[in-house]
Amino acid sequence: MEKTILVTGGLGYIGSHTVLTLINAGYKPIIVDNLCNSQPWILTQLEKLSGQKIKNHAIDCTNFSDLEAVFKNEPIHGVIHFAALKAVNESVHEPLSYYNNNVKSLLNIIELVSKYKVRKLVFSSSCTVYGTADKLPISEDHPIKTAESPYGSTKQMCERIINDCLKAKKIENAVILRYFNPIGAHSSGLIGELPLGIPNNLAPYIMQTAAGIRSSLTIYGNNYNTHDGTCIRDYIHVMDLAEAHVKSIEVMEVSATSHTLNIGTGKGNSVLDVINAFENATGIKLNYTYGERRIGDIEKIYADTNLSEEILKWKSKHSLEEAMRDSWKWQMYLKSK
Ligand code: NAD
Ligand code: UDP
Numbered sequence: 001m002e003k004t005i006l007v008t009g010g011l012g013y014i015g016s017h018t019v020l021t022l023i024n025a026g027y028k029p030i031i032v033d034n035l036c037n038s039q040p041w042i043l044t045q046l047e048k049l050s051g052q053k054i055k056n057h058a059i060d061c062t063n064f065s066d067l068e069a070v071f072k073n074e075p076i077h078g079v080i081h082f083a084a085l086k087a088v089n090e091s092v093h094e095p096l097s098y099y100n101n102n103v104k105s106l107l108n109i110i111e112l113v114s115k116y117k118v119r120k121l122v123f124s125s126s127c128t129v130y131g132t133a134d135k136l137p138i139s140e141d142h143p144i145k146t147a148e149s150p151y152g153s154t155k156q157m158c159e160r161i162i163n164d165c166l167k168a169k170k171i172e173n174a175v176i177l178r179y180f181n182p183i184g185a186h187s188s189g190l191i192g193e194l195p196l197g198i199p200n201n202l203a204p205y206i207m208q209t210a211a212g213i214r215s216s217l218t219i220y221g222n223n224y225n226t227h228d229g230t231c232i233r234d235y236i237h238v239m240d241l242a243e244a245h246v247k248s249i250e251v252m253e254v255s256a257t258s259h260t261l262n263i264g265t266g267k268g269n270s271v272l273d274v275i276n277a278f279e280n281a282t283g284i285k286l287n288y289t290y291g292e293r294r295i296g297d298i299e300k301i302y303a304d305t306n307l308s309e310e311i312l313k314w315k316s317k318h319s320l321e322e323a324m325r326d327s328w329k330w331q332m333y334l335k336s337k
Contacts, residue, residue, distance in 0.1 A: 002026060002027060002028035003027050003028065003077035003078070004027075004028045004029075004030060004074055004075050004076055004077050005022055005027045005028070005029050005030075005076075005077060005078045005079070005080060005249065006029075006030055006031075006032060006070065006071075006074070006076045006078070006079045006080070006118075007019055007022070007029045007030070007031050007032070007079075007080045007082065008031075008032045008033070008061050008079070008080070008081045008082055008083035008105070008109065009032075009033055009038075009081070009082030009083035009084065009124075010029060010031030010032070010033050010056065010080075010082065011031060011033040011035065011038035011039070011040075011042045011043060011046075011056060012033065012037060012038045012082055012083075013182065013192070013193040013194065013238065014082055014124065014179075014182055014238060014241055014242065015031070015033070015080075015082040015083075016038075016042050016045075016046060016191050017185075017186055017191065017238045017239055017241070017242040018080060018082070018241075018242040018245045018246070019031065019046055019050075019054065020046060020049055020050055020186065020191075020242070021239070021242040021243055021245070021246050022245075022246055022249075023050045023052060025246045025250075027077075027246070027249070029054065030054070030055045030056075030057070030070075030074055030076075031043070031054065031055065031056040031057065032056070032057045032059055032061060032067065032070060032083065033056055033057075033058065033083065034058055034059060034060040034061070034083075035058055036060075036085075037085070037086075037196060038194065039194060040056075040058075042191060042194070043056050045190045045191050046191065048190065049186070049188060049190055049191070057070050061081075061083045061104075061105035061108055061109065062100065062101060062104040062105050062108065063108075064108050064111070064112075067108050067109070067112060068112055068115075071112045071115070071116045071118075072116075076116065076118050077118070077119075077120065078118060078119070078120030078121070078122070078249050078252065079109060079113055079118055079120065079121050079122070080122040080124075080245050080249070081105070081106065081109050081121065081122065081123050081124065082124045083105050084101065084102040084105065084124065084154070085097060085098050085101050085102060085151070086151065087151070087200060088128070088149045088151045088152070088200070088296070089149075089200060091149050091150040091151035091154075092149055092150060095150035098150045098151055098154050099150065099154060099157075102151075102154035102155075102158065103154055103157055103158060103161070106123070106158045106161060106162075107161065109121070110161065110162070110165050110170065110171055113171050114165070114170045114171055117172075119172045119173055119252065119256075120173055120174075120249055120252040120253075121162070121171060121173070121174040121175075122174070122175050122176075122177060122245055122248045122249065123158060123159070123162055123174060123175070123176045123177065124177060124179065125155045125158065125159055125176050125177060125178045125179070125260075126152070126155050126178060126179055127178050127179065127180045127181075127234070127262070127264070127301060127303065128147070128148070128149075128151070128152040128155060129144055129147070129152060129155050129156050129159065129178060130142050130144065130145070130178075130301070131144075131145035131146070131147065131148060131152075131298070132145070132298050132299075133298070133300070133301050136268070136300060136301070136302060137266060137268075137302050137303055137304035137305075138262070138301060138302070138303060138304060139262070139304035139306070139307070140178070140260050140261065140262055140304075140307055144156060148296050149296070159176055159260065162174050162176060166258050172256060173252045173256050173257075173258055174258045175248040175251065175252065175258065175259050175260075175261065176258075176259070176260040176261070177244060177245070177248065177261055177263045178260065178261065178262050178263065178303075179236070179241060179263050179264070180233065180234035180235070180236055180262070180263065180264030180265070180301070180302065180303050181201075181202075181233045181234060181235045181236065181264075182235075182236055182237075182238045182241050183202075183203040183235045183236070183237065183238065183274075183320075183323045183324075183327065184203075184237040184238045184239065184318065184322065184323030184324075184326045184327055185238065185326040185327050185329065185330035186238075186239065186326065186330075187239070187326050187329075188329075189326065189329025189330045189332065189333045190330075190333060191330070192238075192326070192327060192330030192331075192333075192334075193238075193327070193330070194334075198214075202233075202271060202274060203235075203274070203323075203324075203327055204327075205217055206274070206275065206278050206286060206324075206327075207327050207328060207330075207331040208331070209286060209287060209288070210278070210282070210284050210286055210328070210331070211331050211332075211335055215287065216287045216288060216289055217275075217286060217287065217288040217289075218288070218289055218290070218291035219271050219272070219275075219288055219289070219290050219291065220271075220291055220292065220293055220294035220297060221290075221291070221292065221293035221294070221297065222290045223293075224293075224299045224300070225299060226270055226299065226300055227270065228270050228272045228273075230270040230271035230272050231270065231271055231297055231298070231299055231300065232268040232269065232270050232299070232300035232301070232302065233268065233269065233300075233301060233302065234264035234265055234266070234267060234268060234269075234301065234302035234303050235265070235269055235274060235320060235323065236263065236264050236265050236316055237316065237317075237318035237322060237323045237326070238323075239318060240265075240316040240317055240318055241263055243314060244261075244263045244308065244312060244314055247312035247313065247314045248261075248312060251311060251312060259307075259311050261307055261308040261311060261312065262303040262304060262305055262307065262308055263303070263305075263308055264302060264303030264305055264316070265302075265303070265305070265316040266302065266303055266304065266305040266316075267302060268300055268301075268302035269320060273320065274320060274324070275288060277319075277320035277321045277323075277324045278324040278328070280321055280324075281321040281322070281324040281325040281328065282324065282325065282328050284328075
């Protein structure tokens with residue numbers, strides 16, 4: 001029988017791509033998503049793409065009794081916990097919402113994973129837990145510095161909570177994934193990132209500028225100490241990221257060791273590299289200007305992926321161009337809707 005994986009936040013950007021990847025790997029995903037940052041029609045898209053009925057429980061992970069009903073009624077084999085608020089800027093202005101949503105959701109998940117003896121938990125963390133890198137590429141043993149935002153601090157707290165609960169044997173096995181910068185979309189162009197309002201992140205801003213929704217992209221700073229003066233990140237295709245979650249579940253099938261792993265490509269690319277990749281992939285010239293540095297931006301960060309490649313037997317496969325092509329397909333699909 002197919003093993004059931006509970007995917008919280010499964011209608012969101014990374015969650016939706018992971019739901020498809022789980023189905024392709026022979027798992028049965030069920031979703032818990034309260035739609036606070038996603039749309040119900042994404043479920044229809046997932047059903048179209050997979051040819052299967054998929055269940056979403058439209059409940060809030062901060063509500064213990066609603067969440068417990070799901071654990072009571074479904075034979076849950078593992079949990080992938082994506083559900084969280086993720087806008088760094090917003091978290092500075094609304095810290096309570098971020099602590100309440102992100103930390104309380106995880107506390108509820110852990111309590112239920114413990115009570116219902118679910119032996120596999122995958123948690124979405126972020127490279128934001130590192131802050132400024134002392135050494136690049138950054139490896140998992142890099143010191144964790146004081147977080148720059150309430151969002152970053154919720155991820156640090158959640159990692160700490162998971163590690164304390166593992167030590168106390170409240171949970172048996174967990175894999176914490178520290179994502180670098182997710183970009184791209186499913187190659188069908190039928191699902192992708194769906195930013196509400198003005199996007200903060202680079203890739204959706206590029207797509208909306210090229211689609212004429214925004215008049216121009218502002219590159220935040222061109223006087224950094226990098227090959228072209230613009231900041232460097234590790235951009236990873238969302239389908240590679242999705243696969244890392246399935247591999248994490250598979251690793252926990254055969255070993256009870258818990259891990260904290262970087263999920264990136266291991267390569268640093270500048271803002272201009274991303275724009276060039278977009279222009280090469282689509283043949284569209286992007287309208288952009290240089291502006292001031294954005295407060296809080298780190299000059300460069302990219303992952304040391306040796307540990308994740310070794311533990312998960314996984315490696316990112318997609319190029320920056322492929323990610324740009326797939327995001328553009330998704331942007332065109334949104335326009336046609
Ligand atoms: P997203 O906002 O697209 O998806 C999150 C989903 O969770 C949304 O569909 C939202 O409706 C749902 N959700 C939020 N709070 C909930 C709650 N209390 N109960 C039920 N559902 C809830 O975000 P994403 O980009 O897919 O990110 C997924 C995870 O990865 C998050 O934990 C995020 O912090 C983490 N992460 C994201 C990035 C990134 O750049 N996208 C980078 C690093 C880490
Ligand atoms: N960026 C930019 N213009 C934008 C959005 C982002 O120049 O409109 C730059 C930003 O300064 C950073 C990179 O793109 O160097 C990635 O930014 P994003 O917000 O996507 O990710 P993060 O900074 O959180 O890693």
